Amino acid sequence: MTPNIDSRAALVATPRVSRLAEDTLLFLFTAPGDNTPPLPLQRRLWAVTEELESRREEMGLLEIVPGMGNLLLRLTASDVQRLQAHIDALTASVLNLWSTLATTLSPALITADQTGQTITIPVTYGGEAGPDLQTVSAHTGLSAEAIIARHSAGLYRVFCLGFLPGFAYLGGLDPALAIPRRATPRLSIPAGSVAIGGSQTAVYPSTTPGGWHIIGRTDVTLFDPARQRPALLLPGDTVRFVATGRTA
Amino acid sequence: MIEVIRCGALTTIQDLGRHGLRHLGVSQSGALDPIAMQQANLLLGNAHDAAVLEISVGPLVLRFEQDCAIAMSGSSFAASHSTPDAVTETQLLPGHVAIIRSGETLTLSKPLVPGARCYLAFAGGIDVPVVMGSCSTDLNAGFGGLQGRALQAGDRLPTGPAAQRQLETGKGIRPLAPSHILRALQGPDYESFTTDSQILFWSQPWRISHQSNRMGLRLNGTALQLEEPLELPSAGVLPGDVQVPPDGLPIVLSNDAQTIGGYPRIASVINADLWQLAHVPPGTSVYFVPVSLEEAIAARARQERYLRRLNELSQRSVACTSI
Numbered sequence: 374m375t376p377n378i379d380s381r382a383a384l385v386a387t388p389r390v391s392r393l394a395e396d397t398l399l400f401l402f403t404a405p406g407d408n409t410p411p412l413p414l415q416r417r418l419w420a421v422t423e424e425l426e427s428r429r430e431e432m433g434l435l436e437i438v439p440g441m442g443n444l445l446l447r448l449t450a451s452d453v454q455r456l457q458a459h460i461d462a463l464t465a466s467v468l469n470l471w472s473t474l475a476t477t478l479s480p481a482l483i484t485a486d487q488t489g490q491t492i493t494i495p496v497t498y499g500g501e502a503g504p505d506l507q508t509v510s511a512h513t514g515l516s517a518e519a520i521i522a523r524h525s526a527g528l529y530r531v532f533c534l535g536f537l538p539g540f541a542y543l544g545g546l547d548p549a550l551a552i553p554r555r556a557t558p559r560l561s562i563p564a565g566s567v568a569i570g571g572s573q574t575a576v577y578p579s580t581t582p583g584g585w586h587i588i589g590r591t592d593v594t595l596f597d598p599a600r601q602r603p604a605l606l607l608p609g610d611t612v613r614f615v616a617t618g619r620t621a
Numbered sequence: 622m623i624e625v626i627r628c629g630a631l632t633t634i635q636d637l638g639r640h641g642l643r644h645l646g647v648s649q650s651g652a653l654d655p656i657a658m659q660q661a662n663l664l665l666g667n668a669h670d671a672a673v674l675e676i677s678v679g680p681l682v683l684r685f686e687q688d689c690a691i692a693m694s695g696s697s698f699a700a701s702h703s704t705p706d707a708v709t710e711t712q713l714l715p716g717h718v719a720i721i722r723s724g725e726t727l728t729l730s731k732p733l734v735p736g737a738r739c740y741l742a743f744a745g746g747i748d749v750p751v752v753m754g755s756c757s758t759d760l761n762a763g764f765g766g767l768q769g770r771a772l773q774a775g776d777r778l779p780t781g782p783a784a785q786r787q788l789e790t791g792k793g794i795r796p797l798a799p800s801h802i803l804r805a806l807q808g809p810d811y812e813s814f815t816t817d818s819q820i821l822f823w824s825q826p827w828r829i830s831h832q833s834n835r836m837g838l839r840l841n842g843t844a845l846q847l848e849e850p851l852e853l854p855s856a857g858v859l860p861g862d863v864q865v866p867p868d869g870l871p872i873v874l875s876n877d878a879q880t881i882g883g884y885p886r887i888a889s890v891i892n893a894d895l896w897q898l899a900h901v902p903p904g905t906s907v908y909f910v911p912v913s914l915e916e917a918i919a920a921r922a923r924q925e926r927y928l929r930r931l932n933e934l935s936q937r938s939v940a941c942t943s944i
Contacts, residue, residue, distance in 0.1 A: 391809030394861055394889045395917040399809055401856070408854040408883075422644075429641075438643045438857035440881055445643075445857025453922040457914070534646040535855065535881025538762045542855060542881075578646075579762055596646075598753045598764045604645045 388471055390464055396435075396450040398460065400467055403442035410442030412544065415532050417474050418444060419609045424470055432466070433459060439533045439608055441542060489531075489609035494576060495617040496525065496567050498589035505555075505586035509569060512552045521616050523547045524567075524574065524588065529612040539578035539596025539604040543612060546574045558584035565590045567614065578604075589614075622686045623743065625776040626726070629678030631835075633758040634747050634766035634778075636672045642753060643880040649860055650757035650765060651876050653738055653835065653899035657695030659928060660794045661742035663935035664692035664718050666784030669928075671746025672756035674772070676739045677902075681729040685721045689780060690744035692718050694796045696737030696900050698729040716793040736902025737799075744783035760835065761877060794931065799900040803873075804893070804912040804920065808863060808886035810851065818845040818869075822887055826906040827871065833903055835877040840907075844869025851885050858882040860898075861890040863909070873898065893920035 389401045402418060403410050410418070422439045425432065425446070436447035446463060450456050498521045499506040510517050529543040536542075551572040562568065562583040567576050570585030577583070578595035595605045606612060635658065638651020652658035652675055659669045674681075679698055693700060693715050700713035705724045713719050713727075721727055732739065749756050749766060758766025767776055811819065827840035845865050858864070862874045864884040873890060874882075875898050888909060890898075901907050912920075 392806065392914070393809065393859060393886070394806065394892055395914060395921060396892065397859060397889075399856060401854070403854055406852065408852055410854070435640055436643045436857070436859075438880060440856035441854040443854055443856045445859070447859065450921070453918060453925060456918050456921075533855070533881065534644060535857070536646060536879050538646045538648075538759075540646050581761065596762070598762075603647075603753065608644075 388468060390468075392460075393445070394447075396456060396460075397445065397447040398464060398467075400444045400446070400471075401442070402444070402471070408441060409544070410532070412530060414442055415530075415544075416609075417471070418442065420474050421467065421470050422608070425467075432463065434463075438535075440535070441532055489607075489611060491611045491613065492606060493613045493615055494567075494591050494593050496589040496591050496614045497617055498524075498567075502590035503567070503588040505568075506588045509550065509552050509586050509588055513549060515549065520550060520588065523550055524569075525614045525616045527574075527614070529574070529614075531606045531608050531610040531612060533608050534604060534606070537578050537581060537596075538598070539606065540575060541595075541604075541606040541610075541612070543574055546572055548572065550574070552586055554584035555586065558582055559587075562587060563590065565592060565595075567591060623689065623778040623780065624684045624686065625682075625772050625774055625778065626684050627680055627682040627774055628772045628776075629676070629681060630771065631678060632674055632676045632681055632772040633760065634672050634749055634772075635675045635757045636755055637670045638757050638876060639753055639755045639759075639765075643857060643859075646880050647753060648759060648761065648878060648880060649876045650755065650759045652740060652757075653876055654695050654740065654896040656896045656924070656928070657738075657740045657796055657899070658742070660716065660796065660931065661692045661694040661740045662746070663931050664694075664716070664794055665690050665742055665744045666786045666935060667742060667744065667746050669932060669935075671742065671781070672749060672766075673740050673742040673747065675899075676729060676741060677732070677736055679730050679732055681741075683727045683778075685723055685725050685727065687723050689721050690718050690783065691721055691727070692716070692742050693729075693739060694742075694794070695740040697733045697796070698739050699731045699733070700727070700729045702727045714793065716796050734900065734902060734905075736904075738899040743778075743780045745781035748779040748781040759877070761879075794934075797896070799897040801897070801901055801905065801907050802894075803890045803897060803907050803909050804917065805863065805888040805890045805909045806912065806914065806917060808888045810853070810885035811887055813847050813849075813851050813885055814865075814887055815846050815848055818847075819887075821845060822871070823909055823911055826908055828906050829901050829903045830870075831903040835875055837875050837878050838873040838898060838901065838907075840871045840873065842870070845871065845887065847885060853883050853885060855881050855883045858886075859889070861892065861895050862886050863888040863890065891917040891920060893917070893924045
């Protein structure tokens with residue numbers, strides 16, 4: 374993607390700011406109704422996030438949570454009497470930061486994009502590891518082999534984390550693989566399951582109920598609270614799935 | 622060591638929870654009523670954020686292998702401790718220190734308000750490993766507390782070194798009584814609801830559904846409606862946020878709620894009232910009352926002053942002679 378296209382896309386949205394609790398702000402950088410931010414916009418969001426992370430204490434930030442084209446910020450509110458002044462100052466800093474990152478030529482923005490790692494996740498597709506592969510095949514009209522080929526050919530971007538510790542919201546699923554969620558959610562999706570729900574794909578870091586279609590499984594540990602880097606995948610990272618076999 | 626002889630569902634180890642980790646998808650966890658948790662700790666001269674037990678279903682039976690001072694706060698249980706020969710049985714007073722002798726059994730039999738949370742602190746705090754900055758049990762992710770799960774019979778709870786002081790004998794700290802009135806600020810999607818639904822939200826009693834848990838309170842009442850369908854991007858959410866899924870019945874997010882959501886938010890319960898979420902069990906009702914930002918901040922400042930006073934009281938407490 375060229376810098377010119379990046380900066381054009383990044384300039385479209387005007388941020389909207391909402392107050393959640395007395396100590397929390399939500400900045401929405403996408404236009405209303407636009408729920409899948411273009412990569413350049415999300416990249417700009419990562420740059421803002423990174424800048425705020427580096428000044429977390431100085432700015433009195435308790436939580437810095439990037440979402441899909443948005444950012445939640447919660448203050449520690451150590452001085453309640455000055456909370457309102459603190460909120461006003463934070464609003465101004467973030468809006469200022471957002472506008473100074475309006476161009477991809479900004480060094481911070483380039484850095485934010487380059488810090489991302491490329492992570493390869495080996496997947497056993499189908500069979501017991503992926504009990505819904507046939508369902509996806511029936512829905513999409515693609516053979517199991519074609520689904521595996523398309524799913525493992527994709528380069529996915531981690532947009533943000535949430536839902537479960539280490540659960541990555543990935544952008545970049547081949548639209549041909551999209552399938553509505555199951556009518557009845559499963560009571561238990563095993564940890565390591567690789568699944569498709571709507572136009573998204575994800576890997577489940579821990580066992581949880583869920584309505585996505587399981588197409589495979591990985592042995593990779595996505596989240597370990599004892600690890601130096603507890604979450605394997607972080608915003609800005611690129612993910613590649615590699616088929617290691619098919620059990621049926 | 623304290624041995625768990627019997628235990629109802631969902632008795633967990635909690636402290637003030639995990640903060641600053643929501644960007645990794647890590648929930649807050651922690652005591653649903655942090656005020657009661659701190660009361661119980663301060664009674665014992667513990668650090669205010671020492672790990673305690675959160676209990677909502679009885680009976681809980683513990684056998685003590687050493688002398689230990691304990692304190693109960695929050696919603697009360699009928700509780701007593703008895704000597705090994707079961708000859709002497711002493712009732713436990715909420716908000717007061719009790720000394721349990723080695724070999725004695727402590728029984729929390731029946732909650733005063735079924736489903737409401739009781740906090741039980743032990744002198745020295747429950748000594749379990751700190752995982753990502755907290756001892757709290759994260760039931761969904763399966764870490765913290767005791768192996769990331771609720772207590773079971775047979776578990777053994779280690780305690781840390783006890784402080785050499787506690788509140789003067791006979792003195793106590795009154796547990797707060799919930800008003801069932803939750804003060805709230807308008808949420809970011811408030812204007813997207815019909816005027817009728819906005820009025821309904823603030824005026825009707827909302828009955829707590831039996832599907833409520835530490836993730837959130839599900840509310841029953843007349844369903845709320847949006848002016849038109851609203852598709853929102855996935856964005857950060859916090860305990861206290863009131864989300865309205867497509868069925869129109871609000872969910873008040875609580876400590877174990879996930880970190881990102883996509884449902885319209887009609888309101889946020891102010892921080893100073895979040896402790897009440899621990900004490901509004903299924904079948905009871907809550908009302909939402911609109912407050913200004915200034916009121917929310919003032920209420921929070923009052924609550925912090927109260928906690929500071931408790932801390933000072935604990936600092937002034939007397940040297941402990943009974944153990």
